[in-house]
Amino acid sequence: MLIILKLGGSILSNKNIPYSVNWDNLDRISREIKNALDYYKRHNKDIKLILVHGGGSFGHPVAKKYLKIENDKKTFVNMEKGFWEIQRAMRRFNNIIIDTLQSYDIPAVSIQPSSFVIFGEKLIFDTSAIREMIKRDLIPVVHGDIVVDDNNNYKILSGDDIVPYLSKELKTDVILYATDVDGVLINNKPIKRIDKNNISQILEYLKESNKIDVTGGMRYKIETIMKNKCRGIIFNGNKINNIYKSLLGLVEGTKIDFS
Amino acid sequence: MLIILKLGGSILSNKNIPYSVNWDNLDRISREIKNALDYYKRHNKDIKLILVHGGGSFGHPVAKKYLKIENDKKTFVNMEKGFWEIQRAMRRFNNIIIDTLQSYDIPAVSIQPSSFVIFGEKLIFDTSAIREMIKRDLIPVVHGDIVVDDNNNYKILSGDDIVPYLSKELKTDVILYATDVDGVLINNKPIKRIDKNNISQILEYLKESNKIDVTGGMRYKIETIMKNKCRGIIFNGNKINNIYKSLLGLVEGTKIDFS
Numbered sequence: 001m002l003i004i005l006k007l008g009g010s011i012l013s014n015k016n017i018p019y020s021v022n023w024d025n026l027d028r029i030s031r032e033i034k035n036a037l038d039y040y041k042r043h044n045k046d047i048k049l050i051l052v053h054g055g056g057s058f059g060h061p062v063a064k065k066y067l068k069i070e071n072d073k074k075t076f077v078n079m080e081k082g083f084w085e086i087q088r089a090m091r092r093f094n095n096i097i098i099d100t101l102q103s104y105d106i107p108a109v110s111i112q113p114s115s116f117v118i119f120g121e122k123l124i125f126d127t128s129a130i131r132e133m134i135k136r137d138l139i140p141v142v143h144g145d146i147v148v149d150d151n152n153n154y155k156i157l158s159g160d161d162i163v164p165y166l167s168k169e170l171k172t173d174v175i176l177y178a179t180d181v182d183g184v185l186i187n188n189k190p191i192k193r194i195d196k197n198n199i200s201q202i203l204e205y206l207k208e209s210n211k212i213d214v215t216g217g218m219r220y221k222i223e224t225i226m227k228n229k230c231r232g233i234i235f236n237g238n239k240i241n242n243i244y245k246s247l248l249g250l251v252e253g254t255k256i257d258f259s
Numbered sequence: 260m261l262i263i264l265k266l267g268g269s270i271l272s273n274k275n276i277p278y279s280v281n282w283d284n285l286d287r288i289s290r291e292i293k294n295a296l297d298y299y300k301r302h303n304k305d306i307k308l309i310l311v312h313g314g315g316s317f318g319h320p321v322a323k324k325y326l327k328i329e330n331d332k333k334t335f336v337n338m339e340k341g342f343w344e345i346q347r348a349m350r351r352f353n354n355i356i357i358d359t360l361q362s363y364d365i366p367a368v369s370i371q372p373s374s375f376v377i378f379g380e381k382l383i384f385d386t387s388a389i390r391e392m393i394k395r396d397l398i399p400v401v402h403g404d405i406v407v408d409d410n411n412n413y414k415i416l417s418g419d420d421i422v423p424y425l426s427k428e429l430k431t432d433v434i435l436y437a438t439d440v441d442g443v444l445i446n447n448k449p450i451k452r453i454d455k456n457n458i459s460q461i462l463e464y465l466k467e468s469n470k471i472d473v474t475g476g477m478r479y480k481i482e483t484i485m486k487n488k489c490r491g492i493i494f495n496g497n498k499i500n501n502i503y504k505s506l507l508g509l510v511e512g513t514k515i516d517f518s
Contacts, residue, residue: 079395080396083366084367084369099347105339110343110373112369114369114388115372115374116385124385128377128383136411152395
């Protein structure tokens with residue numbers, strides 16, 4: 001079973017404080033991932049895992065320095081310095097995350113998209129090495145990054161761009177979204193389940209309620225699971241044991257099933 | 260004009276001292292590259308540059324810990340820890356090199372092969388992003404790295420593996436090998452020129468004289484330039500101004516011409 005676990009930038013860092021790490025969460029999340037891997041091992045069940053994380057407080061403040069927005073058009077400027085500065089900031093964040101995972105004996109390795117991805121009309125992202133890694137039970141940790149586009153400029157490839165692409169390419173069974181809320185909320189309560197029976201109703205609701213869609217790109221996450229015809233959960237990664245439970249399919253949150 | 264400059268690990272670090280950096284050389288080399296780029300700019304001449312460096316004192320000692328040699332067969336073991344440890348060591352070296360280049364306003368960016376390369380029977384190495392980078396006058400700094408193979412194990416992708424591949428893929432005009440010797444030496448003197456007229460004689464000599472071939476893989480470097488039907492120089496990167504001169508085609512060393 002192939003699982004993609006997306007760790008929201010907001011649970012690994014404080015987006016308002018540049019270069020901040022939420023060490024308590026990172027440490028706890030690492031331990032919970034390790035416990036889940038051990039559970040699968042003890043029960044002789046196969047699990048392949050890919051972790052995806054965003055820029056958090058590392059990528060965003062640096063990227064902002066080089067982003068120019070004119071007439072709603074985003075372009076990056078001064079990238080002879082900026083490309084490396086963003087790359088380096090993301091490397092630093094990714095290093096911290098992998099070092100912590102490794103300290104719990106999780107076989108995490110790094111995937112740095114800026115080295116090989118083009119994000120233009122289509123996304124060009126060779127997953128051959130990632131496939132070989134999961135075959136060997138390594139756990140690729142893919143991070144949001146600055147990448148070249150196909151129009152002589154640059155784009156941010158976010159964690160939320162990476163998840164749907166990898167899901168499709170690698171035929172993922174389960175997508176887990178660890179966010180800082182309890183799921184897809186309606187009147188502050190998480191919807192228990194989204195499937196073909198209530199999806200149009202829910203997308204309609206999210207469209208009207210801009211506020212919800214902006215915080216966490218819920219609509220995009222739901223559509224990703226829908227388009228990939230797989231299963232997933234959007235849950236609160238800040239709560240103790242939720243990461244562990246999510247990997248075992250037991251977490252409270254919004255379950256989404258299009259499998 | 261596209262130039263690949265290979266910086267030998269032995270001129271950027273002391274291979275006998277783990278994690279050592281030859282700061283004087285790194286600083287001088289960065290300044291010389293900057294001077295050469297400025298020269299081309301002043302003369303309105305186009306130059307595209309790719310830098311390649313090996314593992315030096317960072318990659319080798321770590322890789323050694325995980326390498327098992329039995330009956331001449333090399334395999335990597337304990338790679339659930341080792342892959343990341345080698346990745347991280349190479350990242351650290353690459354960070355130091357790019358930070359120094361950037362401090363001289365050289366638009367260097369990082370290419371980390373372990374994220375996307377498979378080195379099996381064939382080398383699978385998507386150069387799409389590198390092409391886009393050089394179009395924007397960024398300077399990709401590609402480093403030797405640990406990569407997956409196609410046989411459920413791993414391989415070191417060395418700088419000397421990267422250079423011929425990129426040369427062919429990107430149709431490189433000039434390959435510059437900055438080594439710690441004055442060129443291809445015969446009786447301690449560098450051969451001035453290698454071309455179609457003396458190549459068989461020289462390869463014959465190198466075959467007999469194992470010692471020369473081992474120090475720096477000279478034979479491999481010559482064959483790379485020959486197969487790519489391009490021009491190149493093998494020269495001493497430890498000598499002041501040689502990097503600058505090499506980029507202008509003026510350095511003393513062994514000139515190789517199969518263009």
